[in-house]
Amino acid sequence: MPALHTIQFSLFPEDNERLQNLCGWRNEHFDQVELRMGVEINARGFQVSITGLADRIVKAEEVVRDLYDSTDEETLSPEKVHLLLHEYGLDSAKALDSEQMLVKTRRKTIKTRNPNQANYIEAIQSYDVNFGIGPAGTGKTYLAVACAVEALENEKVRRIILTRPAVEAGEKLGFLPGDLSQKVDPYLRPLFDALFEMMGFETVERLMEKNVIEVAPLAFMRGRTLNDSFIILDEAQNTTVEQMKMFLTRIGFASTAVITGDITQCDLPKHQKSGLRHVIEVLDGVEGIGFTFYQAQDVVRHALVKKIVRAYDKYDRKQERIKDGKDHGKSSS
Structure with missing residues (x-):
């Protein structure tokens, strides 16, 4: 499994109204970015951390910074966040092969x-x-x-x-x-x-x-x-x-x-x-x-659980083939 990384950064200038605008109602704007980019975003005040694959967290930081910059002049909405993600080539939830809910x-x-x-x-x-x-x-x-x-x-x-x-x-x-x-x-x-x-x-x-x-x-x-x-x-x-x-x-x-x-x-x-x-x-x-x-x-x-499940499946299929062979032999006689 690919290693996850975390990047941390600060948002400037510090403005509570702009921060609220960035997050959206119940953090819906961050949720939208997380879903599209396959990352996890955590914000404590103006300190933001993003966890995910290395290439995705770098791009996610760009997106969050651009969104915060835009709060100086406009009120964000899910539609506007979607448009910005589209500009980054992230117009669908599968754009980064993230198939994640x-x-x-x-x-x-x-x-x-x-x-x-x-x-x-x-x-x-x-x-x-x-x-x-x-x-x-x-x-x-x-x-x-x-x-x-x-x-x-x-x-x-x-x-x-x-x-x-x-x-x-x-x-x-x-x-x-x-x-x-x-x-x-x-x-x-x-x-x-x-x-x-x-x-x-x-x-x-x-x-x-x-x-x-x-x-x-x-x-x-x-x-x-x-x-x-x-x-x-x-x-x-x-x-x-x-x-x-x-x-x-x-x-x-x-x-x-x-x-x-x-x-x-x-x-x-x-x-x-x-x-x-x-x-x-x-x-x-x-x-x-x-x-x-x-x-x-x-x-x-644990990785062993997957191997155990497969081993049982393999054993069950083998037993079914043996049983089918015996049943076929009985019917032939």
Whole structure:
């Protein structure tokens, strides 16, 4: 992976009105430059730092300086920023092969690391129901949580609902100690970790107390209609066909649902078909639903994880060929 560099510089003359003009509402002008140029911009007062690939940060500094110069005579707008980027030959988001999407929360900005992640974010922003399917380490759950937090902070939804089939407890959680939230906490830990990172522990705890963030085992979703919500169903490969249908028919008005899972890691009994595997066939070709399929090359964790995923895929294909050969031999006899 190419090395990232950081460049730092100061803006002169120091003028608070011009600085506000440069940044735009909620830093929208900086966001525009970041997205087009594949860099990260941080400004503390008039001290600016830009992080990215070496050739991009140099050009990004030129853009920021030119934008600041222009604030002396005009009020910037997204359209004017776009025109300046066009003059630099940066009239599309792919101009620097950056194929990158941004998800901005109050605590951090999350950037996609490959085209499949960018397609995933674009689909979540475009469709009410989305599926992220693929191996561990591809970011499908983390990015779904990021989009949920962004939607909540921008008041596009009123609550976040996290759910997951508790296969290990057989969906019968009554014997486990604690209240309902504590019973399912172990199964939703990856979602909580992402929430804490993006919102902070105290904020998440407060929003859970107010039921703005709700945790519910999949078995408890039956009979509900979920309006004005961002709903994440994690580990969906462990849903049954009936559970998946039940979940999808809970989605109400002004809601977004993201379903994530890995069909190669199903913990259901062998005689039960995975609801995630089944829904891929059922909803194939249905308009208004987004599917993003991740591959081993999309893994963004430790490099060994990618090799492990590929090794398992290779082994599974070999076993299928052996099985097909045996079955063919039996049929011939």
